[in-house]
Amino acid sequence: MMDRYLEPHQARQRPPTQYENLLGDAIERAFAQGITVLAELVAYLNESGPRAQNGEAWTEDNFRAEMARLGQ
Structure with missing residues (x-):
């Protein structure tokens, strides 16, 4: 029997763009600082x-709209 594993990018249609990578990294940094409220996240992105x-x-x-667009 073949071992099962999770491929984290299995649904990806293409590699992420530089913009998508930068945005993802910024969101990860915000979460690492404990920012979990949308208004605070938006403020963080506007600063950083x-x-x-x-x-x-x-x-x-526009953050909600962008997340919806990127999640398609």
């Missing part, structure tokens, strides 16, 4: 970057 993909500041609305 990266900016939203269109170059604008993060808001709760």
